[in-house]
Amino acid sequence: MNFLEEKDALCKKEEPLLEVVNLKTYFPIKSGVFRRTVGYLKAVDDVSFTIAAGETLGLVGESGCGKSTTARSILRLVEPTDGKIFFKGTDVRALKESQLRSLRRHMQIIFQDPYSSLNPRMTVASIVGEGLRIHEKLPWREIRERIAFLLDEVGLSPHHINRYPHEFSGGQRQRIGIARALALNPSLLICDEPVSALDVSIRAQIINLLTDLKERHNFAYLFISHDLSVVEHIADRVAVMYLGKIVEIASSTELYNHPSHPYTVSLLDAIPLPDPKRRRNVTPLKGQVPTLAHLPSGCRFHPRCERKRPICETHQPPLTEVSPSHSVLCHSPIS
Amino acid sequence: MSAYIIRRLLYLVPTVLGVCLITFLLFNVVTTGEAIAKQRLGQHATQEQIESYLKTHGYDKPLLIRFFINLKDLLTFNFGRSEVTHQKITTMLWNGMWPSLSLMVPAFFFTLFVAISIALFTALYRNTFLDRSTVVLCIIGMSVPFLAYIILGQYILGYKLKYFPVTGYEWGLGVFKFLILPGLIYTAASLGSDVRFYRTVVLDEINQDYVRTARAKGLSPNTILFKHILKNAMIPIITRVVVALPFLYMGSLLLEDFYGIPGLGAMALNAIDGNDFAVIKAITFIGAILYVLANLAGDILYALVDPRVEFK
């Protein structure tokens, strides 16, 4: 049950849009007189997954588990340490800076914070039109028309084209960010917690907008969230991440109905139920999340795991397939 | 901590080398030996005179060799002799140091005392008319050119009112009467920016949470001001003082010139007048080295005093 067989199985179907193989992104920790590297912060440690064209993969985990770094590594906004990234069969890590720039128009990203992700000194027109101006040699009038169209598509008035970001609310700002990502008509959209910084009342609006857009343009999404309930509505498949590793990956229905990893189970338990009278029998996760700089031996989840066995403390668990298209990183998966 | 000090010491090496390199470039590449020779010997110098000047001053050697000779000379404090007085430059530096220090040290610390007192006072009455007018006065004081302070001070207090001798210097305790006027002028000219700096330092501390807590505990304003605020404000104050120390040694160009004090500032001015390249080079280098050392001392002191410093 190693990833090669998995890859073979997938290749038979069709070539995936994005294929991430053993991705590692480490940040050096320096100390001492000569600033020597004394260790690594393993933000992303051996992560593999694929996304097919038009598919939505949800990536879920607690904050600080390396979700955002994974997203940024795929776009090479953060330089990965090791591993391979194939986008439409192109080896992204082998690209030169200039080639990378032209590839990036096909992979766009929507950021978590609608405040820091928009340049406060630029108008909506220059923010949304930036990609068009870089990649397409169009007259400014035509670019403006495209921008107005894009604003309309994300539910903003084209009259806002000359305004500055600080004149908008959080939800509107996120719409500007989405329009910017749409401008180049990408085939993969990475949504890095697009709603978690927003007011609860407008989260649904943005999620609905993203679902509508997907139906219209047939993007593939990599949808990152710390909240399994958000991902449930939008994702075809879901990957659960813990401390830099994907611990469970399965189709959406499979994961929500038959979670196999103890960590996934506790995440699902943590989702509040809409009915206040109903109560779950929840055993909350105990202990602190270890830091990425001081990882536990063996299985990274063992200090907090209910089902811990002696082997968990010493050996890293292998990726096991519990059913077709459902894999889990655990010595004793729940069946 | 010791790793921090060691690393800080190691940083000295590139900086000192950099200072050597910049002084070398200034006097060997930006301006050429020939230009210097012409300026020294006058426009009517013959070709032989120029050539012999170049030879005696080592300008005939290749650039790289000259750099290493220069480096060795600077690092061993072998500055040679003045091209005007033919004295040894190290002797000149030694002799000029004392008059400069005798003027600058009392003036500097007096200014420090006055500035901090005013800063504490205005901080006590912050956001009142008194505080705001002090700030305006500081900006006004900063907008008057130093030269105007000197000329007007000397003219009015020394020449017209005859409160102080106009100019002069003597070795020994009698020098006191010659130093008061330039000292006061130094204070007047630096007070504006100093008060502003220390006022911000004190205000920064006043706005900290611990001051609010102390006030809530019912401590008297004086206890808070002197025991809590001043103690914490000492850190930026000490750092600023330590970094300013080399300037005390270098003296003041303008003050020494106007008041006839034979210090390093006046020496630098004479060297400029007389195109004395060797002296200018030596003073620049010494000043830089002292500045680098003072900064080092400041950083280490800061790290020792302030437990919050990260040893990055």
Next chain:
Amino acid sequence: MNMEPGLQNPTMETSQEQPARSLWSDALHRLKKNRLAVFSFFIILIYLIVAVLCGAGLLATNYDEQSYKIDEKGNISLNSYSPPSFKNPLGTDIQGRDVLSRVLQGSWISLRVALTMSAIYIFIAVLLGAFAGYFGGFIDDIIQWLYQTLASIPGLLMLIALTFVLGKGLTNVAVALGLVGWVGLCRLMRAEYLKHKARDYVLAAKAQGAGPFRIMFKHIFPNTFHIVIISFSLGFVHAIMGEVVLTFVGLGAKAHEPSWGRIISEARAELAREPAVWWPLLSATVAMFIVCLAFNILGDALRDSLDPKLKE
């Protein structure tokens, strides 16, 4: 900025197009409330108009004309040191030239010096600061080493050494001021770029395919521009004061040039005359004082309204 639930409709209720209000106009709005700053702004405007008119040869054209007087015996002599009168509101200088015209011409010289200096130091500071902050690593090390070394050499001595080797004269003084003066702004720019390059909007620009230069100067630079404005405003004061000192030391304006530094330098001998000739010194000092004060106040106000964090 507003997160009230009422405003979260996808499209805003307002239908007609509103004029865009950038952060700049917000800052301007805040600045307008500071009456002292607005007043300073108009002073500076007048200074600029006077300076440009003088430079264009439309104002104070008689600054170099000597005037003569005829005494009782019918002898014609230079109208030296005539005190302020109806004909010469600020009196005349040693060669009978009108002091008012010379002081007005001084504004043009100071503007030239300040603009030359600013162009040089802002260019160097922004370029090096952006490179050091954005690229980091080896480039950052080199640039940091460069400015730490330069900062180690005492400013005035560095200026003197530089003007000394560049040659005397106003243009070289301005160039020297520019070459020495970039360190402070460069440090600030580096810190800003370091801060901004990690912001999401920069990552977004990168993801859109923008190259490093586009990101550095089109995306990040506008976010740091206020720092340049503040530095430019306060830098003017440095330029004006620097010219005075360097001219006094004998490296700046030549004898016939009507710079403020020249007029003040000559006042030393003029005050010693009997009766004292005080009007050239006072005129130049007051002119300088007004301009410097206006720039200091405006610079402070700009700092408060554009970047409250920068308040030192």
